[in-house]
Amino acid sequence: MKFKLLTFLFLVPLSMQAQNNGLEFINLFSSDMNEAVSCYRIPALITAKNGDLIAAIDERIPSCGDLKWSNDINIVIRRSKDNGKTWSKIESIVDYPLGKSASDPSFILDQITGDIIMFFNYMDLNSEKDVYYLKMTKSSDNGASWSSPVDITSQITKSEWKNDFKFITSGRGIQTRNGTLLHTLVNLANGLHVFGSDDHGENWYLIDSPIHPADESKIVELNDGSWMINSRVNNLGTRFVHISNDKGKTWASKAEAELIDPSCNASIIQYPVTSNGIDRNILLFANLNNSSSRENLSIRASYDDGKTWTAPKTVYAGKSAYSSLSILKDGSVGLFFEKDNYKENVFVRISLDWITDGRYK
Numbered sequence: 001m002k003f004k005l006l007t008f009l010f011l012v013p014l015s016m017q018a019q020n021n022g023l024e025f026i027n028l029f030s031s032d033m034n035e036a037v038s039c040y041r042i043p044a045l046i047t048a049k050n051g052d053l054i055a056a057i058d059e060r061i062p063s064c065g066d067l068k069w070s071n072d073i074n075i076v077i078r079r080s081k082d083n084g085k086t087w088s089k090i091e092s093i094v095d096y097p098l099g100k101s102a103s104d105p106s107f108i109l110d111q112i113t114g115d116i117i118m119f120f121n122y123m124d125l126n127s128e129k130d131v132y133y134l135k136m137t138k139s140s141d142n143g144a145s146w147s148s149p150v151d152i153t154s155q156i157t158k159s160e161w162k163n164d165f166k167f168i169t170s171g172r173g174i175q176t177r178n179g180t181l182l183h184t185l186v187n188l189a190n191g192l193h194v195f196g197s198d199d200h201g202e203n204w205y206l207i208d209s210p211i212h213p214a215d216e217s218k219i220v221e222l223n224d225g226s227w228m229i230n231s232r233v234n235n236l237g238t239r240f241v242h243i244s245n246d247k248g249k250t251w252a253s254k255a256e257a258e259l260i261d262p263s264c265n266a267s268i269i270q271y272p273v274t275s276n277g278i279d280r281n282i283l284l285f286a287n288l289n290n291s292s293s294r295e296n297l298s299i300r301a302s303y304d305d306g307k308t309w310t311a312p313k314t315v316y317a318g319k320s321a322y323s324s325l326s327i328l329k330d331g332s333v334g335l336f337f338e339k340d341n342y343k344e345n346v347f348v349r350i351s352l353d354w355i356t357d358g359r360y361k
Contacts, residue, residue, distance in 0.1 A: 021314060025339070025346040027080050028087060039064040040076075040345050043324050045336040046107035048142035049114040051329030053080040055336050056093065056105040056118060057345055064342060067132070067167075068102065071125045073101035075118075079143050083328045084347050093118070093146050094137065099126035102135070102149075104170040108181050110200050115140050117201050118336040119183065121167045122151075132166050132187065138201065155204040156185060156195040163191050169216045171267055171324045176221045184217045185230065192217050192231065194248045213240055216265040222305040223280050230256075230285065230306075234263040237291035241306060258309055260291040267325040268271050270331070271301075271352065273360050284355065285309065286323045286335055295319050297337055301356050313355060315348065333337045 029040035042055045054077055060280055061072035075094040078087045079166030094102040101123055108117045115138050122133040134156060135149045149276045157166060166187040173183030181197040197203060211217075214231035222228055229242040229251075239259040241250045266287035273282055282303050289298035297320040298312035318340060323337035333350045353361045 009345075012168075017192075018256070023315060023348050023350065025344075025348050026084065026087070027339075027346050028055055028336070029059075029076075029345040030343060033090070037061055039339065039342050041342055042104050043336040043338060043345050044105040044107055044123060044171050045324040045334055045347075046109055046116060046172060047326045047328060047334070048116060048139075049109065049111065050142045051081075051083075051326065052142045053084055053326065053334060054107070054116065054143040055079075055087075056107070058103050059090075059092075067101055067121055067123050068125075068130055068201055070101055071099045073103045073305070075102050075105050075120055075145065077143065081316070083330045083332065083336055084306070084349050087347075090141075094120060094149060096122075100124045104167060106168060106170050106172050106183065108175060108183060108201075110181065111175055112179055113140075113200050114142070115183070115200065116143060118146070119168045119173075122149075130165075131163060134166070134168050136201070137314075151231070151236040152204050154205045156193075157187070158208075161187055161190065169218070170265060170322065171216075171218060172326075174219055174221060177225070182219050182227070184219055184222075186215055186217070188215075192229070194219060194227075194229075209244075209248055209251065211242050211251050212247045213253075214242065214274040215263075218266065218268045220268055220270055220283065224305070228306055230259075230268045232261065232263060236263075237261065239266070239287070239293070259285070259287065260289060262288050262290050262292050262294050264288050264294055265322040267323045267335075269325045269327065271327060271360075279353055282356075284325060284333060286315070286325050286337075288320060289314070292322050297323060299333075299335065299350065299355055300324075311358070313327065315350070 042058045056077045059074040059076045102120045106119045134153045137149045138147045169184045192214035194207045213233045217231040227244045231240045233240045239256045241256045242253045268285045270281035284297045291298045297316045300312045321338035326334045
């Protein structure tokens with residue numbers, strides 16, 4: 001069953017915008033927009049096949065607490081048809097009755113079918129408190145409507161994990177060049193795992209090769225076809241990177257000392273470029289460039305599949321947290337992030353020219 005979301009676009013008032021390093025921030029979600037909402041958290045951003053931009057987030061009603069501490073969390077979105085200049089009103093995508101909560105949105109765009117899959121974590125705090133279920137919903141019309149949620153917990157986890165603290169990483173997964181859909185989930189007791197689908201999200205499977213150390217993570221396919229995971233690791237002050245050359249059966253892990261981090265979710269995507277007549281992908285990475293404090297959201301690039309990175313460019317020097325990247329239809333880069341101790345969740349457009357100091361325009 002699908003339901004249609006009626007919206008209209010409006011220009012974000014200048015009072016909701018701010019300037020930093022020549023970048024313009026547009027506040028998409030904050031509690032002062034709705035006095036019934038305690039806060040909005042956990043941003044996810046995706047560009048649809050037709051170029052529409054979709055920003056999803058938790059709408060946390062009674063408190064800012066995570067899933068197991070809140071009996072009323074909904075997932076809402078806003079959409080843009082003009083590269084983030086104007087945005088729709090807030091639209092509710094997942095809203096269960098009181099006592100049942102949905103949290104931590106993440107996206108995969110299937111470039112072959114055009115479908116957008118949104119994943120989220122679910123809990124019934126009335127009857128199964130502390131038991132996590134993993135679900136998905138799908139849009140086949142670029143985010144205008146969404147299917148009824150489907151529970152995929154049994155497909156991507158083990159039965160003995162039923163009472164474990166487990167969740168799908170917020171933000172986004174990927175589609176590989178051969179069409180496989182890949183994403184990551186965390187089981188704090190058993191490690192990070194990759195899960196996937198070979199039939200456009202109709203069926204899912206777990207790759208049973210636990211990865212350590214790793215918390216919330218992002219996966220990308222490198223130019224040589226290998227897989228790389230960039231991971232949050234708590235209390236070490238740096239990111240970890242994991243590489244697999246055999247489709248996730250085995251992993252080589254190392255601390256990425258260059259990528260300092262205060263234990264926070266981050267974002268990494270591939271950006272296709274042409275260099276010397278050869279098509280390839282560069283990596284763009286956004287995180288908090290600080291080893292101990294959630295501040296100084298920065299972005300950098302890698303031209304060699306993550307072996308080395310450019311110096312970080314500060315996007316916002318103040319307090320910040322989770323972020324999500326996406327390539328816009330005009331070629332610029334969209335970044336959606338938590339700002340000022342979760343008071344605002346803002347969108348900013350960044351040119352590839354600015355990120356790469358003119359190497360790519």
